Amino acid sequence: MAAELNRNVSGEQTRARLLDVAERLFAELGYDGTSLRALAADAAVNLAAVNYHFETKEALYAEAFARRFREVNVERDKLLEEAAEKWGGGVLPVREVLHAILWPAFCMTQRRPHFRDLLARNLLTPPPFLREVVARENGAIMARFVKEMMRSAPHLSREQTFTRMQFTAGSLLFLVASNDPIKVPFRPLKGSKAYEELLAFATAGMETGGPPL
Amino acid sequence: MAAELNRNVSGEQTRARLLDVAERLFAELGYDGTSLRALAADAAVNLAAVNYHFETKEALYAEAFARRFREVNVERDKLLEEAAEKWGGGVLPVREVLHAILWPAFCMTQRRPHFRDLLARNLLTPPPFLREVVARENGAIMARFVKEMMRSAPHLSREQTFTRMQFTAGSLLFLVASNDPIKVPFRPLKGSKAYEELLAFATAGMETGGPPL
């Protein structure tokens, strides 16, 4: 009977430490490149603690990624709702819809470089055990924003809208992902300059007419 | 002395079989997910053949990826040269420059789904031993096309041009990469329709004015 209430005594601390270290190491070295021994040592916990608190290595990896990903999507929903209120039920400008989906992800990747790397690793080619999670989570947010975008860009078909939203997502990821500037005689734009550029690019691409059939 | 000429007796066959199987398995299962034993078995060669013909697993992986990547970039250069001739030294339309860089990659990923998956795995988050190769190869092609694009889009700064070319690359990758349509109530555009959409999106994004400073 003495349960359900004494959860956050000490176990929560090691659990949290494991998640944080997992986020960093998995981001830097990938899933296979990170051993649970190195992870446990870095978190200063016993090796068996991983299996005790997360059952398996895969579950730890999935949780480390999914918790930030969900944060981003919650924020996206919030921004979209706020924009909808601001425009009083009317049609949102394309730029406003794009901002709602891009800004939370941009902020999170700027604030947390490790999540940025996890995103780059898992959005296009997630490990098999993560495919379902990514597909569901990303599918839900896509469905919501495509529906909204179709109101803002009525010149696009359903498939066109979805496809161009994919372009937008790809642009975002390539902007934030660590292209190390070595070997390239350019420095990419940084910070707000970079975000303005992304928004301008995606808005123009979204607003342009379809190809001549 | 009896060397340098009897190279393609039988060794070339196993070498080629290994490369083809490597392309497929590495694409499907990733670098760590593919064991040399499974690879050799699939290619119907002895396990030690891999180390004999390629020295290491990493070298095999790098070669399997780089050979197609180089094919694409050679084609890109060719298309850009042809376009330059066609426009007689004048300024190329933005759309023409984009076509030269997008079309070869689009074709290759359509014809070879395995290379498409390798591209998705290695363009953003390559294994450490491949970072230099990708950076050099991709950096060279980027430098050439940014230089050309700056003539076609003189309203953009050097950094803007580079950044928007990154957007374009991201759009391309997200178009071709296998987003399995499960969990999403949309079907992405396919084939030439999809390519037209990509070109329209990127052209509009490239041609739009910069953000107000």
Added chain:
DNA sequence: CAAGTAATCAAACGTATGTTTGAAATACAG
């Protein structure tokens, strides 16, 4: 044919991995 190089093969080496186990320690309830 004879000699020498290239290629194939079965077997073993050394090592690193995720997970499990059972006991010891810690914290809390009655």
Added chain:
DNA sequence: CTGTATTTCAAACATACGTTTGATTACTTG
């Protein structure tokens, strides 16, 4: 304090991996 559930710990388990080795076969050259 006593007893119970939660958490930590050192050790071992079972297995899979990339690579190397040394012998054997296939082939080309002189």
